[in-house]
Amino acid sequence: MTSSSGEARMTPEESAAALLDAYGLSELQDPPIPVDELAEEAEGLDVQEHPDLSTLPGVPPELAATTLSGLLFPIDKRIWVAALEAARSSGRRRFTIAHEIGHWRLHHRGQARGRAVFCRPDEVDGGQGAAKKVEAEANRFAAALLMPGHLLRVEAEECRLNVGLLARRFEVSQAAMHVRLTALDLLPEYMR
């Protein structure tokens, strides 16, 4: 599958691998992946938090009553993360940032006037998968960025596929880890 736009002919997984490679992390030995650094230093995206994203300037009025997890303003080169979610779970915060980097690389980078992206909680979802194609692609990108296959295989072997422990080491949610391990076909049937 190719992405909808942006890095044409690259799958979300390939794009994530390319970013890790460009930042010298493709041979990383120990998790977690430094996603804030990747956003800010590799991609030049400013990461900010806000208690209510729907009140930020630039959010359309029809989303005023909507709970949002993350925003990407491509023109400002800024990612906004819901502060409450971030405080409750660093794994959630990291996944949201990675998800918005995914939008940036897959769907907006290089466009002269990239439109802002507004992501609801059910769209930034490491566990269930999103209905919209672009959101699903951003989730696949985030999973591949935060849990690169080569590193995850090594750690999974060492952790004897302990999903909770792997989630802790990679600083992601257990749901996101479970989905990633399933996608890589690493989990035996009795653990699915």
Add this chain to the structure above:
Amino acid sequence: MRIVHLADTHLGFKQFSAMDHSRPEPARVRRLRRLAPGDRDDDRTSAGRFRAMAEAIDGFTRLQEAGVPAIVIAGNHETPRFRSGGSVFEVLERVSIEAVWSEPRTIRVGSLALHAVPHEPHAEALERDILGLSLDTSADANVLVMHTGLETVKSSYSEVNQVELDPEALTRVEFDYIALGDLHRFQAPQVNAAYPGSLERLDFNDLDGEKAVLEVDLSAGAGNREFLRRHEYVPRLLVDLQVDCTECGPDVVLARLKGEIEGRELDGAVARLRLEAVERDVYHALDFDLIDHLLAPCLHKILSVGRGGLRTAGASDGSELSFEAFARASMPATVDADAVVTIARRFLDDAAAEEAEAQA
């Protein structure tokens, strides 16, 4: 080489409720039941823990007669609650069951080495026990049997004396299988470790997940499809009955109870009847024999007077309502207020009900 793994029997410990609400029976009724032990009425006698123990010993005896060795370890409930009562494991040892309840022990069963580690109330001690074990290299398989929670496995259900082990500890030991107990729903937290879940839903907070008995084929090797086979079963039905008694007399309370019961499956169930907002005078005027009769199909029943306990006519219920408002107003923004309120209300429910029942 196959083993069967089950856990969390709660043998000898309270079941279903902090208190047993069965009413004392006249001696003539007890004599009749002893004459007819197969009668299912016998199942409803108050001492469920002893009946369960008797059935368990029967089962262990059958295993022994069939040449199947059985090993049990102490979990978080096996600390004797009263010195005079002693430990349930003393009973098991009397009938030659291999019970490990004082210190870790390795038991050789044919070509299998079973490393049995009884519950410790402190995670550090438990971790020391595990890391102090040595694999039996002459055995075909080494199995660790232990009772613990894990820091990374969250449960909606909590119990006294529970400990949570750092899961890193389980990666530092090389057992073919780790037979875990403590968490009441089936789950395999790592490729060579599993919780079967409890044999029953042991109270009304124990509603999530599936229960199973696990069959482990050690020769298949962890990760293979044949390694772990789940034998699922449907645990005993729990029925939660709630009757709003606000401004109701005893007749209306019973009529509402009949309406609540109508069409519900009660046979063999454990039922909890919560009388919400019941006034003290109304409660004492209830026809408990009729309640017993209505709930007679149940194996066990728990009578609760709900949050707030028995009420005095005309008293304000403002204190009950103010907790949630106070909690929500005072909660830091970073805390999930709904989750805290839900947990707190559960504890308050249980505490108030126990207190009120003690008063009643």
